[in-house]
Amino acid sequence: MSIGENIKLLVDRPDGVYCFRLHHDRVYYMSEKILKLATNFSRDKLMSVGTCFGKFTKTKKFRLHITALDFLAPYAKFKVWVKPGTEQSFLYGNHVLKSGLGRITENTMQYQGVVVYSMADVPLGFGVAAKSTQECRRVDPMSIVVFHQADVGEFIRNEETLT
Amino acid sequence: MAACSVEELLAKAEAQEAETLKSISVQKELDLEFDIGNLLACDKNRIEPRDLREKSREDFLRALARDNTQLLVNEIWKQPTERVEEAIVAKLPEPTTRLPREKLPPKPRPPTKWEQFAKLKGIKKKKKTNLVWDETAKEWKRRWGYKRAGDDTKEWLIEVPESADPNEDQFAKRVKAKKERVAKNELNRLKNIARSQKVKIPAVTLTPKASQSKDELARAESVAKTSTASLGRFQDRLPKENPAKKGKKRKFEPLIGNFSNEKQKQLELLKVMDTKKPKLDITKAVNKQMRQEDREEAAAKHKKAAGKKGRKGGSMGGKARGKEEANLGSAEDSCVFLCVVVCVPALA
Numbered sequence: 001m002s003i004g005e006n007i008k009l010l011v012d013r014p015d016g017v018y019c020f021r022l023h024h025d026r027v028y029y030m031s032e033k034i035l036k037l038a039t040n041f042s043r044d045k046l047m048s049v050g051t052c053f054g055k056f057t058k059t060k061k062f063r064l065h066i067t068a069l070d071f072l073a074p075y076a077k078f079k080v081w082v083k084p085g086t087e088q089s090f091l092y093g094n095h096v097l098k099s100g101l102g103r104i105t106e107n108t109m110q111y112q113g114v115v116v117y118s119m120a121d122v123p124l125g126f127g128v129a130a131k132s133t134q135e136c137r138r139v140d141p142m143s144i145v146v147f148h149q150a151d152v153g154e155f156i157r158n159e160e161t162l163t
Numbered sequence: 164m165a166a167c168s169v170e171e172l173l174a175k176a177e178a179q180e181a182e183t184l185k186s187i188s189v190q191k192e193l194d195l196e197f198d199i200g201n202l203l204a205c206d207k208n209r210i211e212p213r214d215l216r217e218k219s220r221e222d223f224l225r226a227l228a229r230d231n232t233q234l235l236v237n238e239i240w241k242q243p244t245e246r247v248e249e250a251i252v253a254k255l256p257e258p259t260t261r262l263p264r265e266k267l268p269p270k271p272r273p274p275t276k277w278e279q280f281a282k283l284k285g286i287k288k289k290k291k292t293n294l295v296w297d298e299t300a301k302e303w304k305r306r307w308g309y310k311r312a313g314d315d316t317k318e319w320l321i322e323v324p325e326s327a328d329p330n331e332d333q334f335a336k337r338v339k340a341k342k343e344r345v346a347k348n349e350l351n352r353l354k355n356i357a358r359s360q361k362v363k364i365p366a367v368t369l370t371p372k373a374s375q376s377k378d379e380l381a382r383a384e385s386v387a388k389t390s391t392a393s394l395g396r397f398q399d400r401l402p403k404e405n406p407a408k409k410g411k412k413r414k415f416e417p418l419i420g421n422f423s424n425e426k427q428k429q430l431e432l433l434k435v436m437d438t439k440k441p442k443l444d445i446t447k448a449v450n451k452q453m454r455q456e457d458r459e460e461a462a463a464k465h466k467k468a469a470g471k472k473g474r475k476g477g478s479m480g481g482k483a484r485g486k487e488e489a490n491l492g493s494a495e496d497s498c499v500f501l502c503v504v505v506c507v508p509a510l511a
Contacts, residue, residue: 011426012430017426019425032419036419039419132450133450138457
Protein backbone atom coordinates (compact mmCIF):
# COMPACT_ATOMS: atom_id res chain seq x y z
CA MET A 1 0.00 0.00 0.00
CA SER A 2 1.95 2.97 -1.17
CA ILE A 3 0.20 5.73 0.71
CA GLY A 4 -0.21 4.09 4.09
CA GLU A 5 -1.95 6.10 6.78
CA ASN A 6 -2.59 8.96 4.40
CA ILE A 7 -5.53 7.17 2.93
CA LYS A 8 -7.49 8.43 5.91
CA LEU A 9 -7.21 11.85 4.33
CA LEU A 10 -9.06 10.59 1.30
CA VAL A 11 -11.81 9.01 3.33
CA ASP A 12 -12.18 11.77 5.88
CA ARG A 13 -11.93 15.12 4.13
CA PRO A 14 -12.50 18.50 5.70
CA ASP A 15 -14.06 20.01 2.57
CA GLY A 16 -16.95 17.65 2.00
CA VAL A 17 -18.13 14.09 2.17
CA TYR A 18 -16.50 11.89 -0.42
CA CYS A 19 -17.09 8.18 -0.91
CA PHE A 20 -16.04 5.17 -2.93
CA ARG A 21 -18.62 3.29 -4.93
CA LEU A 22 -18.39 0.08 -6.95
CA HIS A 23 -20.07 0.10 -10.34
CA HIS A 24 -19.61 -2.67 -12.95
CA ASP A 25 -16.37 -3.89 -11.33
CA ARG A 26 -14.87 -0.39 -11.23
CA VAL A 27 -14.27 1.71 -8.15
CA TYR A 28 -15.23 5.38 -8.38
CA TYR A 29 -14.43 8.21 -5.98
CA MET A 30 -16.94 11.04 -5.82
CA SER A 31 -18.55 13.57 -3.57
CA GLU A 32 -21.94 12.77 -2.14
CA LYS A 33 -23.57 15.48 -4.25
CA ILE A 34 -22.48 13.72 -7.44
CA LEU A 35 -23.54 10.40 -5.96
CA LYS A 36 -27.03 11.64 -5.31
CA LEU A 37 -27.28 12.94 -8.86
CA ALA A 38 -25.99 9.64 -10.23
CA THR A 39 -28.81 7.66 -8.62
CA ASN A 40 -31.12 9.11 -11.25
CA PHE A 41 -29.59 6.91 -13.93
CA SER A 42 -30.23 3.21 -14.44
CA ARG A 43 -27.30 0.92 -13.84
CA ASP A 44 -26.72 -0.13 -17.42
CA LYS A 45 -26.97 3.42 -18.75
CA LEU A 46 -24.55 4.87 -16.22
CA MET A 47 -21.00 4.85 -17.61
CA SER A 48 -18.92 6.60 -15.01
CA VAL A 49 -19.24 8.66 -11.84
CA GLY A 50 -16.66 10.98 -10.33
CA THR A 51 -13.14 9.65 -10.95
CA CYS A 52 -12.34 5.99 -11.54
CA PHE A 53 -9.66 4.81 -9.16
CA GLY A 54 -9.29 1.34 -10.54
CA LYS A 55 -11.10 -1.85 -11.36
CA PHE A 56 -11.45 -5.44 -10.20
CA THR A 57 -10.24 -7.89 -12.79
CA LYS A 58 -11.99 -11.17 -13.67
CA THR A 59 -10.02 -12.91 -10.92
CA LYS A 60 -10.97 -10.18 -8.41
CA LYS A 61 -7.55 -8.56 -8.28
CA PHE A 62 -7.57 -4.79 -7.95
CA ARG A 63 -5.78 -2.76 -10.64
CA LEU A 64 -5.09 0.90 -10.00
CA HIS A 65 -5.77 3.25 -12.94
CA ILE A 66 -3.90 6.40 -13.92
CA THR A 67 -7.00 8.49 -13.24
CA ALA A 68 -6.26 8.07 -9.54
CA LEU A 69 -2.88 9.80 -9.86
CA ASP A 70 -4.07 13.28 -8.92
CA PHE A 71 -5.49 11.98 -5.66
CA LEU A 72 -2.75 9.58 -4.65
CA ALA A 73 0.35 11.47 -5.75
CA PRO A 74 0.35 14.07 -2.93
CA TYR A 75 -0.01 11.34 -0.30
CA ALA A 76 2.60 9.00 -1.67
CA LYS A 77 4.98 7.53 0.90
CA PHE A 78 7.44 6.00 -1.54
CA LYS A 79 8.49 8.04 -4.52
CA VAL A 80 10.82 7.44 -7.41
CA TRP A 81 12.32 10.27 -9.45
CA VAL A 82 13.27 9.51 -13.01
CA LYS A 83 15.88 11.18 -15.21
CA PRO A 84 14.70 13.35 -18.12
CA GLY A 85 15.80 10.83 -20.75
CA THR A 86 13.84 7.99 -19.21
CA GLU A 87 10.71 10.11 -18.72
CA GLN A 88 9.74 9.68 -22.35
CA SER A 89 10.37 5.96 -22.23
CA PHE A 90 8.26 5.54 -19.09
CA LEU A 91 5.45 7.56 -20.63
CA TYR A 92 5.38 5.13 -23.51
CA GLY A 93 4.81 2.29 -21.09
CA ASN A 94 8.28 0.87 -20.56
CA HIS A 95 9.80 -0.16 -17.23
CA VAL A 96 12.45 1.99 -15.58
CA LEU A 97 16.03 0.70 -15.69
CA LYS A 98 18.63 1.57 -13.11
CA SER A 99 20.41 3.82 -15.59
CA GLY A 100 17.31 6.02 -15.74
CA LEU A 101 16.76 6.20 -12.00
CA GLY A 102 17.35 9.60 -10.44
CA ARG A 103 16.28 9.29 -6.81
CA ILE A 104 14.34 6.85 -4.74
CA THR A 105 13.01 7.24 -1.21
CA GLU A 106 15.00 5.43 1.43
CA ASN A 107 13.52 2.24 2.91
CA THR A 108 11.51 1.24 -0.12
CA MET A 109 10.79 -2.46 0.17
CA GLN A 110 10.86 -4.73 -2.83
CA TYR A 111 7.52 -4.88 -4.69
CA GLN A 112 6.34 -1.75 -2.93
CA GLY A 113 3.87 0.45 -4.81
CA VAL A 114 5.57 3.72 -5.74
CA VAL A 115 4.62 6.96 -7.48
CA VAL A 116 6.94 7.93 -10.32
CA TYR A 117 7.96 11.58 -10.61
CA SER A 118 10.05 13.47 -13.10
CA MET A 119 13.06 15.45 -11.86
CA ALA A 120 10.86 18.53 -11.79
CA ASP A 121 8.54 16.86 -9.28
CA VAL A 122 5.76 16.32 -11.78
CA PRO A 123 3.91 13.05 -11.09
CA LEU A 124 4.15 10.72 -14.06
CA GLY A 125 2.41 7.60 -12.91
CA PHE A 126 2.45 4.49 -10.74
CA GLY A 127 4.88 1.68 -10.52
CA VAL A 128 6.08 -1.22 -8.41
CA ALA A 129 9.61 -1.19 -7.04
CA ALA A 130 11.38 -4.19 -8.54
CA LYS A 131 14.25 -3.90 -6.07
CA SER A 132 14.55 -2.50 -2.57
CA THR A 133 16.53 0.71 -2.17
CA GLN A 134 19.60 -1.12 -0.91
CA GLU A 135 19.55 -3.56 -3.79
CA CYS A 136 19.09 -0.72 -6.25
CA ARG A 137 22.45 0.70 -5.25
CA ARG A 138 24.42 -2.37 -6.03
CA VAL A 139 22.68 -3.76 -9.09
CA ASP A 140 23.97 -3.30 -12.68
CA PRO A 141 22.67 -0.34 -14.76
CA MET A 142 20.69 -2.43 -17.23
CA SER A 143 18.37 -4.12 -14.75
CA ILE A 144 14.78 -3.04 -14.14
CA VAL A 145 14.21 -1.15 -10.90
CA VAL A 146 10.59 -0.03 -11.31
CA PHE A 147 7.85 -2.00 -13.03
CA HIS A 148 5.52 0.21 -15.00
CA GLN A 149 1.89 0.09 -13.88
CA ALA A 150 0.22 3.30 -15.12
CA ASP A 151 1.51 6.52 -16.67
CA VAL A 152 -0.04 9.78 -17.81
CA GLY A 153 0.64 8.83 -21.42
CA GLU A 154 -2.27 6.43 -21.08
CA PHE A 155 -4.65 9.36 -21.28
CA ILE A 156 -3.75 9.53 -24.96
CA ARG A 157 -3.04 5.87 -25.63
CA ASN A 158 -6.09 4.40 -23.94
CA GLU A 159 -8.52 7.29 -24.11
CA GLU A 160 -11.23 5.00 -25.46
CA THR A 161 -11.09 2.62 -22.54
CA LEU A 162 -10.44 5.05 -19.70
CA THR A 163 -13.69 5.86 -17.92
CA MET B 164 98.40 -30.27 -3.91
CA ALA B 165 96.42 -29.68 -7.02
CA ALA B 166 96.16 -33.42 -7.53
CA CYS B 167 94.92 -33.92 -4.00
CA SER B 168 92.32 -31.25 -4.43
CA VAL B 169 91.22 -32.75 -7.78
CA GLU B 170 90.79 -36.16 -6.12
CA GLU B 171 88.95 -34.56 -3.30
CA LEU B 172 86.74 -32.74 -5.76
CA LEU B 173 85.94 -35.92 -7.67
CA ALA B 174 85.15 -37.76 -4.50
CA LYS B 175 82.92 -34.96 -3.39
CA ALA B 176 81.16 -34.87 -6.77
CA GLU B 177 80.58 -38.62 -6.62
CA ALA B 178 79.21 -38.39 -3.13
CA GLN B 179 76.87 -35.60 -4.19
CA GLU B 180 75.69 -37.59 -7.18
CA ALA B 181 75.05 -40.59 -5.01
CA GLU B 182 73.07 -38.38 -2.72
CA THR B 183 70.84 -36.95 -5.39
CA LEU B 184 70.22 -40.21 -7.21
CA LYS B 185 69.36 -42.20 -4.15
CA SER B 186 69.07 -45.89 -4.45
CA ILE B 187 66.06 -47.41 -6.06
CA SER B 188 66.28 -50.45 -3.90
CA VAL B 189 65.19 -49.97 -0.34
CA GLN B 190 65.88 -52.36 2.51
CA LYS B 191 63.21 -52.93 5.07
CA GLU B 192 62.87 -55.38 7.92
CA LEU B 193 59.27 -56.22 7.15
CA ASP B 194 57.88 -56.05 3.66
CA LEU B 195 55.17 -53.52 2.98
CA GLU B 196 51.61 -54.53 2.29
CA PHE B 197 50.35 -53.20 -0.98
CA ASP B 198 46.88 -52.50 -2.31
CA ILE B 199 47.78 -51.29 -5.77
CA GLY B 200 44.12 -50.85 -6.77
CA ASN B 201 43.86 -48.04 -4.21
CA LEU B 202 47.56 -47.08 -4.55
CA LEU B 203 47.99 -47.95 -0.91
CA ALA B 204 51.16 -49.13 0.87
CA CYS B 205 51.08 -50.14 4.55
CA ASP B 206 54.35 -50.07 6.44
CA LYS B 207 54.32 -52.23 9.58
CA ASN B 208 57.94 -51.63 10.57
CA ARG B 209 58.68 -50.37 14.04
CA ILE B 210 59.68 -46.79 14.55
CA GLU B 211 62.08 -46.01 17.37
CA PRO B 212 60.64 -43.33 19.64
CA ARG B 213 64.05 -41.72 19.92
CA ASP B 214 64.00 -41.02 16.19
CA LEU B 215 60.93 -38.87 16.66
CA ARG B 216 62.22 -37.08 19.71
CA GLU B 217 65.38 -35.87 18.03
CA LYS B 218 65.69 -32.46 16.46
CA SER B 219 66.19 -34.08 13.05
CA ARG B 220 62.82 -35.78 13.10
CA GLU B 221 61.71 -33.88 9.99
CA ASP B 222 64.57 -35.41 8.05
CA PHE B 223 63.83 -38.84 9.47
CA LEU B 224 60.19 -38.57 8.45
CA ARG B 225 61.12 -37.30 5.03
CA ALA B 226 63.50 -40.19 4.47
CA LEU B 227 60.88 -42.65 5.65
CA ALA B 228 58.29 -41.17 3.29
CA ARG B 229 60.74 -41.27 0.41
CA ASP B 230 61.59 -44.91 1.01
CA ASN B 231 58.00 -46.02 1.22
CA THR B 232 57.00 -44.04 -1.85
CA GLN B 233 59.91 -45.63 -3.71
CA LEU B 234 58.68 -49.09 -2.79
CA LEU B 235 55.15 -48.20 -3.87
CA VAL B 236 56.36 -46.89 -7.21
CA ASN B 237 58.44 -50.06 -7.69
CA GLU B 238 55.28 -52.05 -7.11
CA ILE B 239 53.35 -49.96 -9.63
CA TRP B 240 56.05 -50.58 -12.22
CA LYS B 241 55.51 -54.29 -11.72
CA GLN B 242 51.98 -53.97 -13.14
CA PRO B 243 51.29 -54.51 -16.86
CA THR B 244 51.75 -51.25 -18.75
CA GLU B 245 50.41 -49.92 -22.02
CA ARG B 246 51.09 -46.87 -24.09
CA VAL B 247 48.35 -44.25 -24.43
CA GLU B 248 49.24 -41.22 -26.58
CA GLU B 249 52.90 -40.86 -25.70
CA ALA B 250 52.39 -41.73 -22.07
CA ILE B 251 53.02 -45.03 -20.35
CA VAL B 252 50.04 -46.10 -18.31
CA ALA B 253 50.01 -48.93 -15.79
CA LYS B 254 46.87 -51.01 -15.46
CA LEU B 255 45.89 -51.24 -11.83
CA PRO B 256 44.31 -54.40 -10.44
CA GLU B 257 41.08 -54.46 -8.42
CA PRO B 258 41.35 -52.78 -4.99
CA THR B 259 41.53 -55.25 -2.13
CA THR B 260 40.82 -52.93 0.82
CA ARG B 261 37.17 -52.82 1.80
CA LEU B 262 36.10 -49.20 2.27
CA PRO B 263 33.28 -48.29 4.68
CA ARG B 264 29.84 -47.20 3.41
CA GLU B 265 29.48 -43.67 2.14
CA LYS B 266 25.79 -43.33 2.95
CA LEU B 267 23.61 -44.93 5.60
CA PRO B 268 22.24 -48.40 4.91
CA PRO B 269 18.75 -48.25 3.35
CA LYS B 270 15.87 -48.25 5.80
CA PRO B 271 13.57 -51.29 5.68
CA ARG B 272 10.46 -50.74 3.57
CA PRO B 273 7.18 -50.38 5.55
CA PRO B 274 4.88 -53.36 4.97
CA THR B 275 2.22 -53.10 2.29
CA LYS B 276 -1.52 -53.29 2.99
CA TRP B 277 -1.55 -57.02 2.18
CA GLU B 278 1.53 -57.74 4.26
CA GLN B 279 -0.05 -56.03 7.25
CA PHE B 280 -3.25 -58.02 6.78
CA ALA B 281 -1.38 -61.29 6.35
CA LYS B 282 0.61 -60.67 9.51
CA LEU B 283 -2.56 -59.85 11.37
CA LYS B 284 -4.37 -62.99 10.22
CA GLY B 285 -1.31 -65.23 10.38
CA ILE B 286 -1.40 -66.07 6.68
CA LYS B 287 1.91 -67.50 5.50
CA LYS B 288 3.14 -67.67 1.94
CA LYS B 289 2.68 -71.14 0.44
CA LYS B 290 5.46 -72.23 -1.82
CA LYS B 291 3.96 -73.19 -5.16
CA THR B 292 5.45 -75.43 -7.81
CA ASN B 293 6.69 -73.77 -10.97
CA LEU B 294 5.14 -76.26 -13.38
CA VAL B 295 1.57 -77.51 -13.54
CA TRP B 296 0.29 -80.57 -15.37
CA ASP B 297 -1.90 -79.54 -18.26
CA GLU B 298 -4.48 -82.22 -19.11
CA THR B 299 -5.37 -81.02 -22.59
CA ALA B 300 -1.79 -80.65 -23.75
CA LYS B 301 -0.58 -83.64 -21.68
CA GLU B 302 2.59 -81.98 -20.54
CA TRP B 303 4.03 -79.86 -17.78
CA LYS B 304 3.45 -76.19 -18.36
CA ARG B 305 4.21 -73.03 -16.40
CA ARG B 306 1.81 -71.84 -13.75
CA TRP B 307 1.73 -68.35 -15.29
CA GLY B 308 3.41 -66.50 -18.13
CA TYR B 309 4.25 -67.48 -21.70
CA LYS B 310 2.60 -70.77 -22.74
CA ARG B 311 0.96 -71.21 -19.39
CA ALA B 312 -1.26 -74.09 -18.36
CA GLY B 313 -4.77 -72.64 -18.12
CA ASP B 314 -4.53 -69.72 -20.57
CA ASP B 315 -8.06 -68.43 -20.94
CA THR B 316 -7.15 -66.01 -23.71
CA LYS B 317 -6.58 -69.03 -25.95
CA GLU B 318 -10.14 -70.27 -25.49
CA TRP B 319 -12.10 -70.28 -28.71
CA LEU B 320 -15.49 -70.87 -27.09
CA ILE B 321 -17.05 -69.05 -24.17
CA GLU B 322 -20.55 -70.04 -23.08
CA VAL B 323 -22.92 -67.17 -22.60
CA PRO B 324 -24.29 -67.45 -19.04
CA GLU B 325 -28.04 -67.37 -18.67
CA SER B 326 -28.11 -64.09 -16.80
CA ALA B 327 -26.09 -62.21 -19.40
CA ASP B 328 -27.27 -60.22 -22.41
CA PRO B 329 -27.08 -62.47 -25.53
CA ASN B 330 -25.65 -59.63 -27.64
CA GLU B 331 -22.77 -58.95 -25.28
CA ASP B 332 -19.32 -59.81 -26.51
CA GLN B 333 -17.95 -62.25 -23.90
CA PHE B 334 -14.44 -62.15 -25.26
CA ALA B 335 -14.27 -58.36 -25.01
CA LYS B 336 -15.80 -58.60 -21.57
CA ARG B 337 -13.05 -60.94 -20.46
CA VAL B 338 -10.34 -58.65 -21.87
CA LYS B 339 -11.87 -55.62 -20.17
CA ALA B 340 -12.14 -57.39 -16.83
CA LYS B 341 -8.47 -58.34 -17.05
CA LYS B 342 -7.52 -54.74 -17.82
CA GLU B 343 -9.51 -53.49 -14.85
CA ARG B 344 -7.83 -56.00 -12.54
CA VAL B 345 -4.41 -54.94 -13.80
CA ALA B 346 -5.27 -51.27 -13.28
CA LYS B 347 -6.54 -51.95 -9.78
CA ASN B 348 -3.37 -53.82 -8.94
CA GLU B 349 -1.25 -50.99 -10.27
CA LEU B 350 -3.23 -48.45 -8.25
CA ASN B 351 -2.76 -50.46 -5.08
CA ARG B 352 0.94 -50.79 -5.77
CA LEU B 353 1.25 -47.02 -6.18
CA LYS B 354 -0.78 -46.47 -3.04
CA ASN B 355 1.62 -48.70 -1.14
CA ILE B 356 4.56 -46.69 -2.46
CA ALA B 357 2.84 -43.42 -1.60
CA ARG B 358 2.17 -44.64 1.91
CA SER B 359 5.77 -45.76 2.40
CA GLN B 360 7.13 -42.43 1.18
CA LYS B 361 4.47 -40.43 3.02
CA VAL B 362 3.26 -38.75 -0.17
CA LYS B 363 -0.23 -37.28 -0.15
CA ILE B 364 -2.86 -38.85 -2.39
CA PRO B 365 -6.34 -37.50 -3.19
CA ALA B 366 -9.34 -38.71 -1.25
CA VAL B 367 -10.82 -42.17 -1.75
CA THR B 368 -13.78 -40.92 -3.74
CA LEU B 369 -11.61 -39.06 -6.23
CA THR B 370 -9.30 -41.90 -7.26
CA PRO B 371 -10.62 -43.91 -10.19
CA LYS B 372 -12.18 -47.21 -9.26
CA ALA B 373 -13.52 -50.14 -11.24
CA SER B 374 -17.15 -49.14 -10.75
CA GLN B 375 -18.20 -45.85 -9.24
CA SER B 376 -21.64 -44.90 -8.08
CA LYS B 377 -23.53 -41.98 -9.57
CA ASP B 378 -22.87 -39.76 -6.57
CA GLU B 379 -19.16 -40.47 -6.56
CA LEU B 380 -18.94 -39.73 -10.25
CA ALA B 381 -20.86 -36.49 -9.85
CA ARG B 382 -18.61 -35.43 -7.01
CA ALA B 383 -15.45 -36.27 -8.92
CA GLU B 384 -16.78 -34.39 -11.94
CA SER B 385 -17.59 -31.27 -9.96
CA VAL B 386 -14.16 -31.30 -8.32
CA ALA B 387 -12.48 -31.67 -11.69
CA LYS B 388 -14.53 -28.83 -13.14
CA THR B 389 -13.56 -26.35 -10.45
CA SER B 390 -9.87 -27.20 -10.56
CA THR B 391 -9.09 -24.73 -13.33
CA ALA B 392 -7.46 -21.32 -13.06
CA SER B 393 -10.80 -19.49 -13.18
CA LEU B 394 -12.41 -21.96 -10.76
CA GLY B 395 -14.61 -23.48 -13.45
CA ARG B 396 -16.35 -20.30 -14.48
CA PHE B 397 -15.66 -20.61 -18.19
CA GLN B 398 -15.86 -24.37 -18.67
CA ASP B 399 -18.05 -25.66 -21.50
CA ARG B 400 -21.09 -27.60 -20.55
CA LEU B 401 -22.67 -30.68 -22.10
CA PRO B 402 -26.01 -29.95 -23.86
CA LYS B 403 -28.27 -31.36 -21.15
CA GLU B 404 -26.07 -30.56 -18.17
CA ASN B 405 -27.46 -28.18 -15.59
CA PRO B 406 -25.66 -24.88 -15.18
CA ALA B 407 -23.50 -24.55 -12.09
CA LYS B 408 -25.38 -23.41 -9.01
CA LYS B 409 -24.69 -19.82 -8.08
CA GLY B 410 -23.00 -19.19 -4.78
CA LYS B 411 -24.49 -16.93 -2.17
CA LYS B 412 -25.14 -13.50 -3.61
CA ARG B 413 -23.06 -10.77 -2.02
CA LYS B 414 -25.02 -8.26 0.00
CA PHE B 415 -24.09 -4.62 -0.32
CA GLU B 416 -24.93 -1.69 1.86
CA PRO B 417 -27.56 0.66 0.42
CA LEU B 418 -26.13 3.19 -2.02
CA ILE B 419 -26.89 6.36 -0.09
CA GLY B 420 -26.74 5.07 3.44
CA ASN B 421 -25.52 6.94 6.44
CA PHE B 422 -22.36 8.70 5.28
CA SER B 423 -20.85 9.24 8.71
CA ASN B 424 -21.38 5.54 9.52
CA GLU B 425 -19.66 4.55 6.36
CA LYS B 426 -16.75 6.87 7.11
CA GLN B 427 -16.39 5.45 10.61
CA LYS B 428 -16.34 1.88 9.34
CA GLN B 429 -13.73 2.67 6.73
CA LEU B 430 -11.48 4.48 9.22
CA GLU B 431 -11.71 1.56 11.61
CA LEU B 432 -10.80 -0.84 8.85
CA LEU B 433 -7.78 1.25 7.97
CA LYS B 434 -6.70 1.31 11.59
CA VAL B 435 -6.85 -2.48 11.73
CA MET B 436 -4.88 -2.73 8.50
CA ASP B 437 -2.20 -0.44 9.89
CA THR B 438 -1.73 -2.35 13.15
CA LYS B 439 -1.64 -5.68 11.34
CA LYS B 440 1.30 -4.52 9.27
CA PRO B 441 4.34 -6.43 10.57
CA LYS B 442 7.48 -4.51 11.43
CA LEU B 443 10.02 -5.21 8.70
CA ASP B 444 12.75 -6.37 11.05
CA ILE B 445 14.46 -8.80 8.73
CA THR B 446 14.64 -6.39 5.83
CA LYS B 447 15.93 -3.67 8.15
CA ALA B 448 18.64 -5.94 9.43
CA VAL B 449 19.61 -6.96 5.90
CA ASN B 450 19.63 -3.35 4.74
CA LYS B 451 21.74 -2.35 7.70
CA GLN B 452 24.25 -5.05 6.86
CA MET B 453 24.38 -4.04 3.21
CA ARG B 454 24.85 -0.39 4.15
CA GLN B 455 27.70 -1.34 6.44
CA GLU B 456 29.40 -3.27 3.66
CA ASP B 457 28.93 -0.40 1.23
CA ARG B 458 30.40 2.05 3.71
CA GLU B 459 33.45 -0.16 4.24
CA GLU B 460 33.94 -0.54 0.50
CA ALA B 461 33.64 3.18 -0.03
CA ALA B 462 36.18 3.84 2.72
CA ALA B 463 38.61 1.39 1.16
CA LYS B 464 38.17 3.02 -2.24
CA HIS B 465 38.82 6.44 -0.75
CA LYS B 466 42.05 5.22 0.75
CA LYS B 467 43.22 3.79 -2.55
CA ALA B 468 42.76 6.77 -4.82
CA ALA B 469 43.04 10.28 -3.46
CA GLY B 470 39.38 11.03 -3.67
CA LYS B 471 39.55 11.08 -7.49
CA LYS B 472 37.53 7.92 -7.91
CA GLY B 473 33.84 8.62 -8.66
CA ARG B 474 31.14 7.75 -6.21
CA LYS B 475 29.60 4.33 -6.41
CA GLY B 476 27.06 4.26 -9.26
CA GLY B 477 26.89 7.73 -10.67
CA SER B 478 23.13 7.58 -11.02
CA MET B 479 22.79 7.22 -7.29
CA GLY B 480 24.74 10.42 -6.76
CA GLY B 481 21.74 12.59 -6.49
CA LYS B 482 20.17 10.50 -3.78
CA ALA B 483 18.97 12.30 -0.69
CA ARG B 484 21.99 11.68 1.52
CA GLY B 485 20.46 13.39 4.49
CA LYS B 486 17.84 10.69 4.79
CA GLU B 487 20.49 8.00 4.87
CA GLU B 488 21.65 8.96 8.37
CA ALA B 489 18.24 9.14 9.98
CA ASN B 490 17.05 5.85 8.59
CA LEU B 491 16.12 3.70 11.54
CA GLY B 492 12.44 4.04 12.25
CA SER B 493 12.23 7.02 9.95
CA ALA B 494 9.44 5.49 7.88
CA GLU B 495 6.94 7.48 9.89
CA ASP B 496 9.12 10.58 9.90
CA SER B 497 9.49 10.60 6.15
CA CYS B 498 5.77 10.09 5.81
CA VAL B 499 5.16 13.13 7.96
CA PHE B 500 7.73 15.00 5.92
CA LEU B 501 6.03 14.05 2.67
CA CYS B 502 2.51 14.49 3.85
CA VAL B 503 1.99 17.93 2.40
CA VAL B 504 -1.68 18.46 1.88
CA VAL B 505 -2.05 19.93 -1.56
CA CYS B 506 -5.44 21.31 -2.35
CA VAL B 507 -7.19 18.62 -4.33
CA PRO B 508 -8.64 19.75 -7.67
CA ALA B 509 -12.41 20.01 -7.76
CA LEU B 510 -14.16 17.01 -9.18
CA ALA B 511 -15.69 17.31 -12.56
